Amino acid sequence: MTTSTSVRARFLGAGQITFDKATLGPVADGHVRVRVDVCALCGSDKRLLQSGSPVVPGHEIAGTVVDVGAGVTTPTGTRGIVYIPVYCGTCRRCVAGRTNQCLNLRELIGWQRDGGFAEHVDVPARCLLPVPDDVPLTTAVLGLDTVGTAAHALRLWQRIQPDGVDRALVIGAGPLGLGVISVAGAFGITAVEAYDPHDGRLATAVELGARAAADLESENQYDLVVEVSGAAAAREAAQRVVAPGGAVIALGESNAPYTMPATPRWRRTDCFTVRSFYFPTDEVAANWDLLRAHGVALRDRLTVPLTLDALPDAFARFVAGDYLKPCIVSEDAR
Template sequence: MTAPANRRAARFRGEAVIDFTVDDLREVAPGEVRLRVDVCALCGSDKRLLAGGSAVVPGHEIAGTVVATGDGTSLPVGTRCIVYIPIFCGACDQCLRGQTNRCLRLRELIGWQRDGGFADVVDVPERCALPVPDDIGQDVAVLGLDTVGTAAHGLRLALRTQDEPPRRLLVVGCGPLGLGVVAVARAMGVEAVDAHDPHPGRLALAERLGAGTRVDLESENQYDVTVEVSGAAPARAVAQRVVVPGGAVLALGESNDPYTMPATPRWRRTDCFTVRSFYFPLAEVEGNWDLLRRCGPALRDVLAHPVTLPELAQAFEEFVAGDLLKPYIVSGAPA
């Protein structure tokens, strides 16, 4: 496999302006590997960089193939990988326990403070390149990052608060991550998974994944676990209202607004766990591959819309408008 001498990369200039540069590539740094980007999925959080601009190449949901390696690495050229975005130290107490998403020295995320995957190739620390099992394609493997990995980690934390498996779980917000929560909760064996979203098309996709969609948003004390995935204040209020005493509210939605709790008599008299999680630890990767085998192909089929890197600006335009749910920037290589 021949390593390229240069790369084409997307640059986010702010105010939805994207242009491309062709950059000469240096030798791969010691301890790092160079990946041909096979798939880089768009994420809702990328919209912030689209609006405000970025000093680095964005794109953090990456599946790629090793095309070159630096000194001190052991991954063979040709290895298919997904990219773990927190650049963890590997030496602090949390990392040594396998909780790499909680690294005490975490300073950089790939695609945020360091070049990401909206490019032909990307260099990453070898420890952040996670080999993909032979029976999982790149178009499914990439869902093991934000869509399934983040969903599964949050659900594992929330379920840990409960004395017995939940009988009813509600997902509020059916974007890609919310649909990931629906699929993962069902794969984990939650008895009844319901979903709500004001967008009828997204709600129909949740139904395709097995969620109930006839939901009472007003009555209190209905669900053992509620998962809020939009970050919107009304959605947060719903998740807090319908959870049973002793239940758990999992706050996965991102927002610039503070997370608040209701100043009501009912809330003051309610035992409840509020859970916030970030990404997933390497300790959970093997379990995530098993989940992907069960629910990944169905998720890909309802989410993914493949486009090429030169079509990135148009893909973002349709993504922001809600016309595309999960654009995949793909190379010409087979997935």
């Protein structure tokens, strides 16, 4: 392959983003080079925006294979989404299909190795999940965090409450919370309430079928609470409003420790706390079905297509709450 160049974003910390141009050499053995057609911004990226990153951030990636390394059978032209855990493929969890539980997991794409806020990204071939022909890449990218993570959390929940629930609450109506609301009905959850301090996000939750929660102070209200914001106040509210016998799903990301209140009421509350991380590859086929049913409605309500050079402004407006899910979209995907 003749080497080419690729523009990449660099996060310097304190909200500063710059760009450089890298020369691309040969693709490493076992890897594919992906032209980044879509890379969505995620709330967790805000941490790297402030701290800075030694690698190119961006972990919600959809794109097209343009080159491959030795030993790879994936053809160029393959459309795919990038699975961010660089799983080993050989441990007992991976062999069982539970790749999100890889016992040798050390790297996440966009966190410990270069991600998708660039024109190209090289990833292990096993981390490229082919996208069905009937699913546009602008929708497929929601199969990662927005729908994939949401659906996996609800599949975990079904194991502990197989008979369903009467009332469910989603705290935090960002993209992941809205993903939970969108697919909840597919898991038998028919009555969903939502809370978010941002009026626009809450309005979107209502558009997607939730009812605005009226009371986050009274105890013992909900059989299921999905906490998606990661904020201390939201975590405290989740543990306050969950009913005995209920479940709290902790999806929200934060650098702050997750704590449980040392109160008599909490000590006497018999309930489940579930921490969910991403989704395994053996759920991907079922997730495509969810996207076929809900993906376009989510995409049209959540995403704003932008160009890579607009990334600094996209993050500024994302942090300010003006955008729900800005996406860097190449001309090829528009």
